[in-house]
Structure formats: C-alpha cells, structure tokens
Amino acid sequence: MTVINAPATALRQPFFKKPSILPGFGLTLGFTLSYLGVLVLLPLAALVVKAGGLGWVGFWTAVTSPRVLAAFQVSFGLSFVAALVNAVFGFLVAWVLVRYDFPGRRLVDALVDLPFALPTAVAGIALSALYAPNGWVGKPLNDLFGLKVAFTPIGIAVALTFIGLPFVVRTVQPILQDLPPEEEEAAASLGASRLQTFFSVIMPALLPALVTGFALSFARGVGEYGSVIFIAGNMPGLTEILPLLIVIKLEQYDYVGSAAVGTAMLLVSFLMLLVLNLLQQWMRSRHAR
Amino acid sequence: MSLRRLSILAAGLTLAWLGVAAADSRDALLNVSYDPTRELYVDFNKTFAKHWQSETGNTLNVRQSHGGSGKQARSVIDGLDADVVTLALGYDIDAIADAGLLPKNWQSRLPYNSSPYTSTIVFLVRKGNPKAIKDWGDLVKPAVQVITPNPKTSGGARWNYLAAWAYALQANGGDEAKAKDFITRLFKNVPVLDSGARGATVTFTQRELGDVLLAWENEAYLSLQEFGADKFEIVVPSLSILAEPPVAVVDKVVDRKGTRKVAEAYLQFLYTREGQEIAAKNYYRPRLPELATQYAGRFADVKLVTIEQFGGWRAAQEKHFSDGGVFDQIFQGR
Amino acid sequence: MPADNTSASSARSESAWVRWTLIGGALLFLALFLLLPLVVVFAEALRRGVDAYWTALTEPDAVAAIQLTLTVAAIAVPANLLFGVAASWCIAKFDFRGKNLLITLIDLPFSVSPVVSGLIYVLLFGMNGLFGPYLRSHGIQIIFAVPGLVLATIFVTFPFVARELIPLMEEQGSDEEEAALVLGASGWQTFWRVTIPNIKWGLLYGVLLCNARAMGEFGAVSVVSGHIRGETNTMPLHVEILYNEYNFVAAFAVASLLAMLALVTLVVKSALEWRFGDELAATRH
Numbered sequence: 067m068t069v070i071n072a073p074a075t076a077l078r079q080p081f082f083k084k085p086s087i088l089p090g091f092g093l094t095l096g097f098t099l100s101y102l103g104v105l106v107l108l109p110l111a112a113l114v115v116k117a118g119g120l121g122w123v124g125f126w127t128a129v130t131s132p133r134v135l136a137a138f139q140v141s142f143g144l145s146f147v148a149a150l151v152n153a154v155f156g157f158l159v160a161w162v163l164v165r166y167d168f169p170g171r172r173l174v175d176a177l178v179d180l181p182f183a184l185p186t187a188v189a190g191i192a193l194s195a196l197y198a199p200n201g202w203v204g205k206p207l208n209d210l211f212g213l214k215v216a217f218t219p220i221g222i223a224v225a226l227t228f229i230g231l232p233f234v235v236r237t238v239q240p241i242l243q244d245l246p247p248e249e250e251e252a253a254a255s256l257g258a259s260r261l262q263t264f265f266s267v268i269m270p271a272l273l274p275a276l277v278t279g280f281a282l283s284f285a286r287g288v289g290e291y292g293s294v295i296f297i298a299g300n301m302p303g304l305t306e307i308l309p310l311l312i313v314i315k316l317e318q319y320d321y322v323g324s325a326a327v328g329t330a331m332l333l334v335s336f337l338m339l340l341v342l343n344l345l346q347q348w349m350r351s352r353h354a355r
Numbered sequence: 356m357s358l359r360r361l362s363i364l365a366a367g368l369t370l371a372w373l374g375v376a377a378a379d380s381r382d383a384l385l386n387v388s389y390d391p392t393r394e395l396y397v398d399f400n401k402t403f404a405k406h407w408q409s410e411t412g413n414t415l416n417v418r419q420s421h422g423g424s425g426k427q428a429r430s431v432i433d434g435l436d437a438d439v440v441t442l443a444l445g446y447d448i449d450a451i452a453d454a455g456l457l458p459k460n461w462q463s464r465l466p467y468n469s470s471p472y473t474s475t476i477v478f479l480v481r482k483g484n485p486k487a488i489k490d491w492g493d494l495v496k497p498a499v500q501v502i503t504p505n506p507k508t509s510g511g512a513r514w515n516y517l518a519a520w521a522y523a524l525q526a527n528g529g530d531e532a533k534a535k536d537f538i539t540r541l542f543k544n545v546p547v548l549d550s551g552a553r554g555a556t557v558t559f560t561q562r563e564l565g566d567v568l569l570a571w572e573n574e575a576y577l578s579l580q581e582f583g584a585d586k587f588e589i590v591v592p593s594l595s596i597l598a599e600p601p602v603a604v605v606d607k608v609v610d611r612k613g614t615r616k617v618a619e620a621y622l623q624f625l626y627t628r629e630g631q632e633i634a635a636k637n638y639y640r641p642r643l644p645e646l647a648t649q650y651a652g653r654f655a656d657v658k659l660v661t662i663e664q665f666g667g668w669r670a671a672q673e674k675h676f677s678d679g680g681v682f683d684q685i686f687q688g689r
Numbered sequence: 690m691p692a693d694n695t696s697a698s699s700a701r702s703e704s705a706w707v708r709w710t711l712i713g714g715a716l717l718f719l720a721l722f723l724l725l726p727l728v729v730v731f732a733e734a735l736r737r738g739v740d741a742y743w744t745a746l747t748e749p750d751a752v753a754a755i756q757l758t759l760t761v762a763a764i765a766v767p768a769n770l771l772f773g774v775a776a777s778w779c780i781a782k783f784d785f786r787g788k789n790l791l792i793t794l795i796d797l798p799f800s801v802s803p804v805v806s807g808l809i810y811v812l813l814f815g816m817n818g819l820f821g822p823y824l825r826s827h828g829i830q831i832i833f834a835v836p837g838l839v840l841a842t843i844f845v846t847f848p849f850v851a852r853e854l855i856p857l858m859e860e861q862g863s864d865e866e867e868a869a870l871v872l873g874a875s876g877w878q879t880f881w882r883v884t885i886p887n888i889k890w891g892l893l894y895g896v897l898l899c900n901a902r903a904m905g906e907f908g909a910v911s912v913v914s915g916h917i918r919g920e921t922n923t924m925p926l927h928v929e930i931l932y933n934e935y936n937f938v939a940a941f942a943v944a945s946l947l948a949m950l951a952l953v954t955l956v957v958k959s960a961l962e963w964r965f966g967d968e969l970a971a972t973r974h
Contacts, residue, residue, distance in 0.1 A: 083785035088866055089876035094779035098791070101772045105843055106798060109809035112819055116812050133686065155718045162715040166708055174716065176959040180723050182898070183951035183958075185905025186803075187925040188944040191932055192726035195733060195941075198562040202729065203721070217547045217564060228722055260703055289802030292907035292925070296932075299547040300505065302686045306548075309804035309908065314550070316808065316912070317426035317508045319450060320678065321817055328805045335800040339793065385917060393934055420917045421930075433815035434825060435833040435915040454816070553933045561935070581935050 113332065116325035128326040136303040137311040137327075144219055144307075145287030148226035149234075153280045156234025157272075163235070164242045178235050181228055186292030193225050194296040217299035222307065225293045230283030237279035241272055241349075274349035281345055285338045289331065383416045384614060384621060387437035389424040389510050389600070390553040391574040395637040396441070402633060403624050407617065415617065423551035424510030431456065431605065438609050438618040441602040443510020443552075445469075446668035448603050456607040470599035471625035472639035475659060476511075476518045478590040479559065479568040479575045486566045490592045491522040494567065495540040502565035503545055504555040506675070506682055510600070511552035513676060515569040518596040520675070521660040525594060539685040560587065571598070572654065573638035589655075597659040730948045733941035745931075745939035746946065753919040754927035754943065760835065761910075761923060762903040765842040769899055773850025774892070778884075780851075781858030782866070792855065798847040806844045807912025810837055833915035838923060841909040846899045853895030854888055857969070861887055890965040894958065901954040905947055 083091065120128055128134070162168075163175050181189065197204040197215040207213045215221045245268065253263040291309040299305035306314075308331055315324035388396060400417040407415045420427065420435070424443035431437045432454040442448055445462060448469075452459045462469045480488050486499050494501050504512040516538070523537035524530075547564060549555040552574055559568035560578050567590075570578070575589050602622050609615040624630045631641040635650040665671040675681045702708070735742055745751060776795060780788060798806065814831035815821045824831060831837045865887070869879040885892075907925040914921045922930060924943055931940035962969060 088782050091783050094775040098776040109813050112813045113809045159715045162712050183901045183954040185925050185947045187907040188947045192730045196729050200563045291804045301548050309802045312804050328808050339800050418917050
C-alpha cells in the first residue's frame with residue numbers, strides 16, 4: 067500500500083495542483099502521461115519529424131502537388147456533402163425518435179449506432195455489394211435513372227453518410243429531448259403557426275447541436291478509409307481520397323511524401339478538434355441559458 | 356496487488372510474448388508475392404512441401420502474402436520477413452536490393468533472368484465482345500470503358516501500360532508525343548484504378564464495370580475458369596509484352612532465420628519439371644523447352660516486345676512511373 | 690422521451706399526416722442506409738447455403754484470423770482500460786494546470802485518420818524508421834507482426850474508456866472517496882470499494898465500445914500488417930483478402946461474424962443505457 071504514502075511531492079505545489087486529500091495523483095498522472103507519451107505523442111512526433119525532413123518549402127511543394135490537392139478536394143468536398151445529408155436526415159431521425167411514438171421506436175434508436183459498432187471493412191464490402199451496378203440498390207438506380215453510385219464520387223458520399231449519421235443524431239437528440247415545452251407553447255398561444263414556431267423557436271435552440279453534429283460527421287469523413295476504399299473508384303483526381311493517397315505514397319516507397327500528407331491531415335485534425343471544442347462550448351452556453 | 360506491480364506484470368508478459376513471437380519462425384517459409392499468383396502458389400506449396408518432406412523428413416509450412424507488387428516490395432523493405440519474394444517485375448526486387456537485403460546481381464543467380472515462368476498481357480471482354488474490341492486501338496474509342504489497376508502500385512498494371520505504349524509507338528512510327536497522347540486517351544477511358552491486379556479483376560467480373568479488362572494472361576484464364584466461359588472471352592491483341600515475373604531469395608532474411616537451404620530449394624523447384632507443370636496448369640508460360648512445346652497449344656501465339664526495348668526496368672520506371680513521370684503527367688490534364 | 694400526444698401538448702405536435710410522413714421518411718432513410726447493408730452481409734454469406742458458410746468459418750486461415758483478432762483485443766482493451774481508469778482518476782479527482790490540454794490530447798487519436806495511425810508506427814518501427822534497425826538487430830519484430838497490430842489497435846481505441854469515465858467521475862465528485870479516507874480506509878480500499886462500484890457501468894460501457902472498435906479496426910492494422918495468411922491477418926483484413934480472391938461467400942461469412950459482434954455490442958449497449966441510464970447520464974449529456 068505504498069500508493070498513498072508516496073505522493074510525488076514535487077507535483078504537490080499549489081501552483082501546479084490544488085491540494086486534495088485523495089491519493090494517487092502522482093501515480094495516475096505519471097502513468098497517464100507516460101502511456102500517452104509513448105503510444106500517441108512519440109509516434110505522432112515521428113510523423114512530423116519525417117515530414118520535417120522536407121523543409122518548409124519541400125513540405126509545401128509536396129502537399130500542394132496537383133494530385134494531393136485533388137485528393138484534398140475529394141475528401142473535403144465529399145465529407146462536406148455527406149455531413150450535409152446527415153445534418154438533414156440525422157435531424158429528421160432525431161426529431162422522429164424524440165417527438166413521435168411508433169412501433170419499434172426503441173429498436174430504431176438502438177440501430178442508429180450501427181455505424182459506430184460495425185467494422186468499417188464490413189460496411190465497405192456491404193455498401194459496395196449493394197450499390198454496384200449489379201447490386202440490390204445499384205441495379206435499379208442504374209436501370210431506371212442511369213445513375214452509377216459505386217466507384218463514383220456518389221459512392222464515396224454514400225459510405226461517408228453511413229459512417230457519419232450517428233454523430234448528428236446523437237448530438238441533436240439529447241438537446242431536443244431537454245427542450246423546455248414552455249417556449250413552444252407560448253409561441254403557439256401567441257398565434258404562431260407550427261412552421262413558424264419550428265423556425266423561430268426550435269431551430270435556434272438546436273442549431274449549435276446541429277452544427278456540432280455536422281462538424282463531427284465531417285471530421286470523421288475526412289479521415290475515413292475502410293468503408294470508402296471498397297466503394298470508391300480510386301481514380302487520381304476524381305475518386306482518390308486522402309487516406310488512400312497516403313497508402314499509395316507509402317506503397318511507392320515515398321515515405322517522406324506520405325508523411326507530409328499525413329502531417330497535413332494531422333494539422334487539419336488539430337484544427338477541426340479546436341473548432342469542435344469551440345462549437346461544444348457554444349452549444350453548452352446556449353443550452354445552459 | 357498494487358497498480359505498480361500490475362504494470363510490472365503486464366510489462367513482463369508483453370516482453371515474454373514478444374520473445375515468443377520473435378522466436379517462432381522455424382520450419383516455415385514466407386513467400387511474399389504479387390496479386391494473381393494466389394492459386395499458383397497454393398498448388399505449388401503443397402507439392403513442394405511433400406517433396407521437401409520426402410527429401411529431408413522435415414515438415415514445411417509455407418506462408419503466403421499477396422498484394423500489389425510494388426506494395427509488397429515496400430513491405431519487405433520495411434521489415435516484412437520474406438524468405439523469398441516472387442514479384443511481378445524486376446524493378447520491385449531491384450528496390451529491395453537497393454535497400455541492401457539482397458545483392459544487386461540477384462537476377463543472374465537463377466536461370467532465365469530469375470523468371471521461372473513468363474506471362475503476357477491480354478484483354479478480357481464480356482461474352483460476344485459487344486464493343487468489338489480487337490486490338491489496343493479499340494481501347495481509346497469514346498464509348499469503351501477500360502479496367503486496369505494502378506501502375507503506381509501494381510506490377511501487372513505497369514506491364515499493361517508498357518504494352519500499350521509499345522503498341523502506340525509501333526502504330527505511330529515511333530513518335531513519342533503521339534504515344535503519350537494515345538496513353539492519355541486510354542486512361543481517360545479508365546473509370547476505376549484498383550491498387551492490385553486482383554482488385555481490378557473483381558471490379559470487372561464481379562461488379563460488372565467496364566467493357567474490357569487488361570489482364571495477366573493467367574488471370575484472364577483463371578477468370579474464365581472461375582466464372583464460366585459463357586460470361587467472358589479472351590481477346591489477344593496484335594502486340595503484347597513479354598512479362599517476366601522474377602523470384603529471389605532474400606539473403607538478409609534467410610541468413611538471419613537460417614532458412615537459406617529450404618528457400619533456395621523452394622525456388623529451384625520452380626524450375627523442375629514438376630514445378631513447371633504446376634505453372635503451366637495455372638496458365639503461366641513454362642520456361643523449360645520441352646514443357647513450353649508441350650503446353651504451346653494452351654497459349655496464344657502473339658508478337659511480344661520485351662522490357663529491354665524500354666532500356667530495362669530502371670529506365671522504364673524512371674521515365675513513366677516515377678513522381679512527375681509520364682503517368683503522372685497524363686493525370687494532371689484531367 | 691416521446692412527446693405526450695394525449696392532452697394539452699397539441700401546441701407541440703404536428704397533424705397526423707405530417708407526423709407519419711416524417712416517420713416514414715426517417716425510417717426509409719435508415720432502412721436504406723443502415724438496415725440494408727446489414728441484411729446484405731448475411732444474405733451474401735448464406736447465398737450458397739449453411740454448409741458453405743460453415744466451411745468458410747472453420748477453414749484454418751479463418752480460424753487463425755479469429756484467434757488473432759481475439760488476441761489483439763485481449764491485449765489492447767485491458768491496456769486502454771488501465772489507462773482510462775488512471776487518466777480519469779487524475780483528471781476528474783484533481784485540479785491541476787494543463788488539464789484541458791491533457792483532455793484534448795487524449796481525444797486526439799479519435800480525430801486522426803486510421804491510416805495515419807498505422808503510418809506513424811511504420812515510420813517508428815519500420816526498417817527505415819527510428820527504432821526499426823535497432824530492434825531488428827535484437828531480433829524483435831514490431832510491424833508486420835502481432836506487436837504492431839496491437840500498437841495500432843491501442844492507438845485507435847485509445848480514448849474510449851477515458852472518455853466515458855472522465856465526465857462520469859467529474860459529475861460524481863470526490864465526496865464519497867474523501868469520506869472513506871477520513872473514516873480510515875486506505876487509498877486502494879477506497880478505490881475498489883467506493884470508486885469502482887460507482888463507475889462500473891460506465892466502465893463496462895467504455896470497454897464495450899473500445900472492444901467493438903478494437904476487433905473491427907481496418908485502416909490502421911492494414912498499414913502495419915504484412916497480410917500474411919494465417920499469421921498477421923485479423924478478421925477485417927481476412928475479409929478483404931477473401932474478397933480479393935473471388936471468394937465472396939467466405940468474405941461475407943467472416944464479415945457476418947463481425948456484424949454479429951456489432952449487433953451484440955448494440956444490444957448490450959442499449960441494455961446498459963436503458964437499465965443504468967442515470968448512472969451513465971453524464972457520459973450521454
């Protein structure tokens with residue numbers, strides 16, 4: 067039981083940490099920092115160091131080459147589209163789950179998390195089988211509308227929609243649940259139509275959550291690999307996503323190039339994490355009103 | 356038990372298990388190969404294991420890893436413990452040699468440029484050949500969709516590309532600008548670029564995308580076998596390329612693992628009558644003259660250019676497939 | 690909670706046809722995007738009958754892949770469990786500088802692309818990497834072997850447990866632990882008898898999600914695996930290989946196992962949420 071009696075005294079100065087009678091701070095923080103450092107920060111540093119071998123100019127040239135830029139466009143553009151689709155339908159699903167009662171509601175509620183739980187490779191081959199020109203959904207779409215989904219940008223958007231849906235539903239749902247009924251009732255009693263109430267009372271209250279869900283879904287889409295590669299055509303400039311480009315560069319012995327693209331993606335991740343934190347603060351402050 | 360003791364225990368267990376993982380490589384070979392050889396080496400490994408057991412009394416377990424040829428070479432360079440590599444083209448083994456894992460003269464260590472079998476590139480089209488594809492020239496027609504893997508990662512795709520280039524040069528009296536234009540138009544007709552030959556075959560046969568698949572000869576025959584000759588047919592173009600997929604022992608690995616003897620025997624067995632039979636049965640063109648004659652009826656007679664006409668693999672790779680090479684240039688116009 | 694449709698809340702609800710159109714639209718969307726992919730996995734897996742399905746699952750390479758996936762998860766999940774408990778203890782029970790930065794860093798692996806998660810270990814432990822040559826000269830193989838798969842899996846599942854526990858423990862505060870300590874319990878006793886019972890469902894919830902991801906990860910392990918059949922192929926990688934060998938029935942058969950894992954995860958997760966919703970509340974806002 068040395069745990070209690072051996073606090074890291076150096077860390078116990080009030081400047082760094084508020085005093086507490088609870089034990090184990092030194093041990094747990096030490097373990098947390100070393101685990102985090104060895105398994106996450108050190109490897110990420112290796113990535114940045116490798117890319118740093120290019121120098122600023124080299125790095126800039128590497129990540130602004132036409133093929134990389136095109137992949138950025140594909141990844142960001144289609145993630146944006148998918149996040150938009152999710153914002154609309156995710157909102158709809160959240161609305162229906164919270165506001166209406168229908169048979170099987172709880173089952174549907176549970177099913178929404180499927181994309182979190184289903185391995186991405188399984189999602190990838192399943193979607194690819196469904197939307198291929200001879201698949202259950204792909205064939206009618208192809209025969210009736212001449213619309214090709216698999217191996218085109220639409221296919222990527224479909225996969226990213228699948229992956230990102232729960233983010234929107236699960237961010238909007240709790241906020242919608244806690245929405246106080248008084249404001250809606252007040253609006254109605256003041257003579258507002260249901261649609262007016264929706265847009266002037268409900269939407270503003272849900273907007274932060276909706277934007278946060280959108281951003282989460284978007285962020286996930288940009289990095290997604292497993293579910294996309296099976297259904298994407300992988301054509302440079304057209305259906306080649308960023309993560310695939312990293313893999314391709316790696317396969318061509320271009321370690322530095324793939325590290326450069328990886329670092330660029332990492333920077334983007336940082337940026338999105340920052341934006342998300344700000345969004346969540348916004349959401350909390352709005353919600354706490 | 357304190358947390359500290361728990362973590363010491365965990366660390367100990369991890370180390371012990373690392374040790375086990377590292378020690379467990381006896382009586383086993385790892386053959387790192389390219390995409391379409393899966394079926395060939397399933398057959399070959401069985402036969403060789405039997406042969407090895409009757410010779411030495413030892414049981415042998417051959418592990419396989421398959422993927423795009425370039426990608427596989429990269430893994431070996433990065434530390435994938437391949438005892439032997441059996442890749443799609445010489446350049447990929449050159450890259451392994453450049454990394455110091457085997458001597459640069461590897462190609463002269465086994466007969467026939469270290470290629471125990473050869474192959475070529477043919478077209479696989481849908482039954483009845485609805486788009487009437489007869490030769491390379493038909494591939495650049497506007498309404499034709501061509502399926503080929505990505506030359507950057509797939510060896511077969513590089514052979515595809517070079518065969519098309521050779522045809523275009525010949526058709527245009529050696530005019531490189533026209534050949535480049537031809538290749539550009541050809542790749543405009545490509546809707547999907549898979550990373551390996553097998554992925555491309557799946558796209559064409561199973562996903563029913565495209566009108567023509569540029570495929571290894573063996574891969575095309577295998578597709579007929581798998582999916583039935585009533586679905587696809589093979590078209591042999593007027594000109595193709597002699598593809599020589601090479602094999603090599605990875606010296607650094609076999610010396611460390613002590614598997615040199617079995618690795619060398621494994622590759623040499625590819626050149627025996629038995630090994631050549633297996634290759635021929637899997638639609639690879641055998642090298643031994645008597646078997647080549649025996650199985651001649653199995654393979655189309657087609658005019659073949661060789662990689663030497665491109666100045667060897669290093670020159671071809673540098674010019675066409677390196678970063679900023681011809682292949683990159685044709686994609687920048689899109 | 691569903692709206693109370695019976696009495697005074699007509700101000701909060703729509704006419705029946707709007708309601709059913711919206712419900713219909715939502716269900717159609719979910720059926721198309723969520724249910725159908727799930728159904729197609731099982732349909733394709735059973736297309737050639739139960740025998741072919743069974744053969745595909747009992748074939749040695751498939752068995753090896755299943756074992757490997759279980760092994761990797763059996764190491765990665767406990768490791769992250771230990772980390773999650775330690776991290777949430779120091780973050781939730783103490784106030785110190787840089788806490789927010791620490792939380793952000795713990796969250797970081799979620800926003801890193803799986804491919805990058807694999808790439809970093811190749812750059813670190815590959816023969817061209819920082820430690821690769823040194824480790825090789827000492828006979829230790831990390832990437833293209835089980836340790837690499839474990840590391841990549843730990844990285845992608847890193848935040849799951851910590852993320853469940855931090856808000857939960859923050860909400861519960863430290864009063865109970867402090868009381869126990871004042872009453873003379875040791876720190877270790879306090880942790881086991883007070884803290885653990887308080888967080889056990891949240892812990893289970895985190896482990897569940899962590900495990901689902903650990904067993905299903907594809908991108909990161911694909912980069913660090915050498916794709917050696919029967920040796921370094923986890924189930925998701927084996928699915929890809931079978932898929933590339935025209936062996937669709939087998940590919941979907943193995944995929945169906947993973948889909949079942951996903952379904953079990955969802956069932957247990959929903960059960961936890963319904964049964965212990967209050968105790969998990971902090972983690973679900």
